[in-house]
Amino acid sequence: MSDLVFPQLTRRQATLTLLAMLGPTQLCRSDDSNKPEAAAAPLHQIMLRDASGTERCVAGRILLTAADGGLLVEDRAGRLWSVTPEQLLSDDTPGDFFSPLSVEELGRGWMDELQAVGGFGTLTTTVSDHYVVVSDTGQPLVDWTVAMLERLHDAFRAFWSQQGFETHDPEFPLPVVILRSREQFAKLAGHDRTPASSQGQGYFLVTANRTTLVDLTAGEAASTAGTLGEVRRLVGRNSASVTTVVHEATHQIAFNCGMHRRYADNPIWLTEGIAMYFETPDLNSRRGWRTIGRVNRNRLNQFREFATKRRQPDSLQTLLDSNARFAQAETAIDAYSEAWALTHFLIKTKPREFNAYLLKIAAKPLLQWDQPEQRLSDFKDAFGDLPETDRAMQQYLRRLG
Numbered sequence: 069m070s071d072l073v074f075p076q077l078t079r080r081q082a083t084l085t086l087l088a089m090l091g092p093t094q095l096c097r098s099d100d101s102n103k104p105e106a107a108a109a110p111l112h113q114i115m116l117r118d119a120s121g122t123e124r125c126v127a128g129r130i131l132l133t134a135a136d137g138g139l140l141v142e143d144r145a146g147r148l149w150s151v152t153p154e155q156l157l158s159d160d161t162p163g164d165f166f167s168p169l170s171v172e173e174l175g176r177g178w179m180d181e182l183q184a185v186g187g188f189g190t191l192t193t194t195v196s197d198h199y200v201v202v203s204d205t206g207q208p209l210v211d212w213t214v215a216m217l218e219r220l221h222d223a224f225r226a227f228w229s230q231q232g233f234e235t236h237d238p239e240f241p242l243p244v245v246i247l248r249s250r251e252q253f254a255k256l257a258g259h260d261r262t263p264a265s266s267q268g269q270g271y272f273l274v275t276a277n278r279t280t281l282v283d284l285t286a287g288e289a290a291s292t293a294g295t296l297g298e299v300r301r302l303v304g305r306n307s308a309s310v311t312t313v314v315h316e317a318t319h320q321i322a323f324n325c326g327m328h329r330r331y332a333d334n335p336i337w338l339t340e341g342i343a344m345y346f347e348t349p350d351l352n353s354r355r356g357w358r359t360i361g362r363v364n365r366n367r368l369n370q371f372r373e374f375a376t377k378r379r380q381p382d383s384l385q386t387l388l389d390s391n392a393r394f395a396q397a398e399t400a401i402d403a404y405s406e407a408w409a410l411t412h413f414l415i416k417t418k419p420r421e422f423n424a425y426l427l428k429i430a431a432k433p434l435l436q437w438d439q440p441e442q443r444l445s446d447f448k449d450a451f452g453d454l455p456e457t458d459r460a461m462q463q464y465l466r467r468l469g
């Protein structure tokens with residue numbers, strides 16, 4: 069049920085099993101990659117045979133080499149590839165250093181990928197300071213979305229800086245795909261091997277580092293707004309959908325600015341809690357984002373109803389020690405509300421401890437999944453005993469009115 073899409077790995081698989089990898093179009097080029105500022109990692113050109121039997125070339129840096137010779141590779145677009153020894157055909161180092169693609173290269177790469185999937189309208193690429201948006205919908209909606217994303221990015225970074233948690237600029241341009249047709253949105257979700265994601269308005273795909281959105285101004289007939297004014301008018305009527313855009317975009321920023329580490333063990337309550345802390349849109353500011361941390365009425369009401377009718381005495385423990393409650397449709401909405409409540413409570417009342425906890429989680433090793441006991445002890449080390457935290461959280465929430 070999570071909109072944040074990781075391929076699900078069991079602990080046993082953590083020594084680099086084949087992940088559900090994405091489709092075609094990996095750029096394999098060494099030009100323009102010899103930039104001294106990227107000197108830390110050598111560029112590898114890896115030939116592999118993917119799950120469908122297709123040979124492909126991935127140019128990237130190696131993040132991890134498993135004992136069995138398998139590789140975790142991050143390509144120049146910021147996509148992650150898990151390569152088993154059986155899939156690995158060759159691994160060459162041409163002598164260049166790794167560097168991220170430029171915004172233009174990244175836009176071209178995603179354009180090619182979408183064209184290979186097929187069926188989209190005329191695709192355009194729009195770039196901004198931190199984003200590359202590939203879209204087949206109207207330019208006014210794209211421009212409105214880009215302006216909002218940049219505003220959110222800046223507000224996110226400024227907020228955490230004020231909190232005493234330093235983030236950094238995204239290393240890669242952040243790709244966003246906006247599609248005018250829900251049918252094509254579903255087709256791309258299928259291509260991404262996450263078909264259930266097409267139920268919502270958008271998703272962030274961790275392997276591809278990409279946010280995908282459906283045009284939130286489109287109705288049944290997939291029409292698109294013709295002017296910026298029309299976009300604002302339609303968006304104003306559809307604030308629940310804007311919340312989704314903000315939520316997904318927050319995931320993308322958090323995974324790219326040093327807060328979370330892709331393919332390490334991030335508790336879902338934490339990644340979702342952060343996204344929900346930011347998700348109330350601020351559509352009125354031209355520069356700032358004044359709704360960060362505002363009490364999220366939907367989540368609070370849901371939590372209160374849950375607390376009255378269904379919440380078990382060990383609820384905090386089961387929220388923390390695994391991601392299971394987020395995976396089931398019957399329990400996910402309550403789990404989200406509890407994750408919002410906990411995150412809100414901790415950021416507001418224990419900011420220093422929360423920062424220390426974020427740092428600890430961000431330093432977790434790649435592709436190693438903690439046992440429930442470890443999850444619980446990380447939390448207790450940061451915030452103290454669970455019964456006391458639970459009691460203080462409930463008391464705090466009662467005072468929210």
Ligand SMILES: [Zn+2]
Nearest residue numbers: 071072340343
């Ligand atoms: Zn989410």
